[in-house]
Amino acid sequence: MQNIDIDMKVKLIHGFSNKTRIQILECIKNQEKTVSQIVEEISGNQSNISQHLACLKGCGIIVGRNEGKYSYYSLRNQHIRDLLTMFDTVLGDVQNDVACCDRHID
Template sequence: MNQNQKRLKLIHGLSNETRLQVLEILKEGENTVSELMEKIGCNQSNLSQHLSCLKECGFIVSRQSGKYVYYSLANTDLFRLLNIIDETIFDMHWSKNEEIECATHII
């Protein structure tokens, strides 16, 4: 995997609202699937897919304790990355009604 492909994988992991919600929650500490479902308000199947994506992209790790699986951020650099994104978007000049995707979206 080359550098651009690694960047794309990282960006892909961040490109979904549910995954971003999971990362924000995990910034506060580890959570089980049940805790995440309650906080986010999505079903287990949907959340499991997002957790798998985040794990594959290297954002989160899990540990088993009894019958529970606990998820947490993979490393402290992710705190910095999420904070840098927040600082960056603070300085962006988007209108309140602007679409999430670019008007000239190219496939």
């Protein structure tokens, strides 16, 4: 088994640890979208969304491509899509505990 650097693992998981970033990932889970489409779909502001897109891209969670004056964003690969689905599955199992957790640190 490959030796995984724990700090790198924390950095990756941090990419998923923000409500806006999760909204963005869910928004582009099944198809690529432009910044404007993402902003409209999650009712955010463009500057904030752009900062979160840069974080997600920097962490390697999403990829972007330019076409004319538009930038399109999508999940990096099927593994990321599977991970988002796994989050839903695990949450279904533990959601009552998560709802009662008073030790969550923002």
